[in-house]
Amino acid sequence: MKNFTFSLIFILSAVLGFSQACPDPTSVICDDLDAYTVGDVIGQAGADHWVAWPGSSLSGQVIDTNSFSGSQSLYIGAGPVLDMLFLTGDQTSGLTTLAWKMYVPANATAYFNVQANPSAGDSYVYQLYFNEGGANPGLATFQQLPPEFDYPQDEWFDVSLSVNMNSLTHSLSVNGNDILVGTDYVANAGSQPATHFSSINFYAVDAANQYYIDDIVMHYDPLTSLDELDQDKFSIYPNPTTDVLNIATEKNIESIVMNDLLGHVVIAENNINNMPTQLDISALSQGIYMISLQIDGETFTQKVIKR
Known part of the structure; x- marks a missing residue:
C-alpha cells in the first residue's frame, strides 16, 4: 500500500x-x-x-x-x-x-x-x-x-x-x-x-x-491532489455543487471520507462497488470541504465547495 x-x-x-x-x-x-x-x-x-x-x-x-x-x-x-x-x-x-x-x-x-x-x-x-x-x-x-x-x-x-x-x-x-x-x-x-x-x-x-x-x-x-490520477479515467463533478457530488473512475474506490475544515468527518463510505458513485451532500452547510478517496491502496484528497 x-x-x-x-x-x-x-x-x-x-x-x-x-x-x-x-x-x-x-x-x-x-x-x-x-x-x-x-x-x-x-x-x-x-x-x-x-x-x-x-x-x-x-x-x-x-x-x-x-x-x-x-x-x-x-x-x-x-x-x-x-x-x-x-x-x-x-x-x-x-x-x-x-x-x-x-x-x-x-x-x-x-x-x-x-x-x-x-x-x-x-x-x-x-x-x-x-x-x-x-x-x-x-x-x-x-x-x-x-x-x-x-x-x-x-x-x-x-x-x-x-x-x-x-x-x-x-x-x-x-x-x-x-x-x-x-x-x-x-x-x-x-x-x-x-x-x-x-x-x-x-x-x-x-x-x-x-x-x-x-x-x-x-x-x-499533504493533500495529495487528485490531479495525479489519469484524468481520462477519473472525474469528480459538479464542483462547486449544491446537492449531489458524482465520482466516476475506472479504478477501485475502497473508501470515501469527507471532512470539514475543522477536521470533523461529515461523510464516510466504505466498500464501494458501484461506479459511478454519487454522494448526497444536500444536508451539509455551505462551505469548503476536503474529500479523501482511497483508490487501489493510494489516498488522494481534493477540495469540494458546497453552495
Missing part, C-alpha cells in the same frame, strides 16, 4: 523530536505532558517541539496540580512571564490540524497567537485574548478579527484549529463552537506576509495570566 503521508510524518517527527506514546497512531505530535518531570519543559527528552520565544530563556512549567488526563499539564503564567512556542514544522503546504485541552481559572487572563513565519514575531495570523485586560471574564476576543465568544472558566475545554496552506484558509473551534471557518490565512499583524504555519505562541500576556494546556495532538495531511 502506498502511503503519501508516511515520509513527511517521519521527517516531522524526527525534526520535532517527538518520542511520547500516543493513542492516535496517525498523529505527528501527541503530547499529554505526562512523560516529563515536573519543572521546565524546555530541554526534556521528547520536548523538542517546545521552545522559548527568541530572546527569552524562561520555560513553561510542567505541573502536577491540575490536568485533564494523567497527572500533569503545562502551566503558562506571569511572575516571571512565560513565553513559549509550540513548533508545527514551518508548513508551506497541506492541511495541519492541532487540538488541545485548555483551562483558564475564573477571572484569570489567557492568550495565544498563530505565527505564520519561521522568524517569530514577523507575522501573526491572529492574537486571541481570554478576558482581555481582566475586564470581561468568560469572554474571548481577537485583536485583529471581529468575532467574540464565551468560554468556560474553572473547567477544561477543547481548542481545535486547522490551517490549509494549499487553499490559504484556516479555522478555529473553541469548546465545540465554530469560531472561524475557512477564513483567509493572511497576516493581520507583523511586518511579513503569512507564508508558513510555523508555531503557536502561548504567552503570559499580563500579570493576571494563568492557564493550563494538556493533551496536544497534531495531524498533518
Whole structure:
C-alpha cells in the first residue's frame, strides 16, 4: 500500500523530536505532558517541539496540580512571564490540524497567537485574548478579527484549529463552537506576509495570566491532489455543487471520507462497488470541504465547495 503521508510524518517527527506514546497512531505530535518531570519543559527528552520565544530563556512549567488526563499539564503564567512556542514544522503546504485541552481559572487572563513565519514575531495570523485586560471574564476576543465568544472558566475545554496552506484558509473551534471557518490565512499583524504555519505562541500576556494546556495532538495531511490520477479515467463533478457530488473512475474506490475544515468527518463510505458513485451532500452547510478517496491502496484528497 502506498502511503503519501508516511515520509513527511517521519521527517516531522524526527525534526520535532517527538518520542511520547500516543493513542492516535496517525498523529505527528501527541503530547499529554505526562512523560516529563515536573519543572521546565524546555530541554526534556521528547520536548523538542517546545521552545522559548527568541530572546527569552524562561520555560513553561510542567505541573502536577491540575490536568485533564494523567497527572500533569503545562502551566503558562506571569511572575516571571512565560513565553513559549509550540513548533508545527514551518508548513508551506497541506492541511495541519492541532487540538488541545485548555483551562483558564475564573477571572484569570489567557492568550495565544498563530505565527505564520519561521522568524517569530514577523507575522501573526491572529492574537486571541481570554478576558482581555481582566475586564470581561468568560469572554474571548481577537485583536485583529471581529468575532467574540464565551468560554468556560474553572473547567477544561477543547481548542481545535486547522490551517490549509494549499487553499490559504484556516479555522478555529473553541469548546465545540465554530469560531472561524475557512477564513483567509493572511497576516493581520507583523511586518511579513503569512507564508508558513510555523508555531503557536502561548504567552503570559499580563500579570493576571494563568492557564493550563494538556493533551496536544497534531495531524498533518499533504493533500495529495487528485490531479495525479489519469484524468481520462477519473472525474469528480459538479464542483462547486449544491446537492449531489458524482465520482466516476475506472479504478477501485475502497473508501470515501469527507471532512470539514475543522477536521470533523461529515461523510464516510466504505466498500464501494458501484461506479459511478454519487454522494448526497444536500444536508451539509455551505462551505469548503476536503474529500479523501482511497483508490487501489493510494489516498488522494481534493477540495469540494458546497453552495
